[in-house]
Amino acid sequence: MRLKHWAVFLFAMLFVLSAQAREFYVDITNNTGYTIMYLYVSPDNSESWEKDVLGNDVMPNGSTKRVTLKGYKSPIFDIKLVDSDGDSYTFWDVDVSRRDLTVTLDDLD
Structure with missing residues (x-):
């Protein structure tokens, strides 16, 4: 009986650890020919x-910004510039x- 409880405990701990929040990043390169004034990043279900x-910063054309999430x-x-x-x-x-993003005029909404 103890072994069964131990297995359930281990399974539960693995589930909790896999569901914990993590850190991500994305590099976004501006190749639009224009300065990017705003950059929004939201979870896909937001x-x-x-x-x-x-x-207060901007992204001049040709620059890359690393966004840490x-x-x-x-x-x-979802990402909007x-x-x-x-x-x-x-x-x-x-x-x-x-994947990282390289934004061009072809990506214009």
Whole structure:
């Protein structure tokens, strides 16, 4: 009987550890020809965009920004960039554990 309880405990601990929040990152390169003024990254199941990760910074054309995402359980995010003309570039369901983004005019919404 003890062995059975021990196995259940181990299984439960593995489940808890696998469900814990992790840290992810994504490198985003701006090749739009415009300055990116705003950059939003939200979990794919979110109803709204989280705060602008650039804050007071901007992303000039040709620059790359590494965005660190802490405290999330899933690596799937929606990403939206807004340039100096007010044009937006939105990427849905990006698995940041598998790919980075290079944003071009072809990605214009």
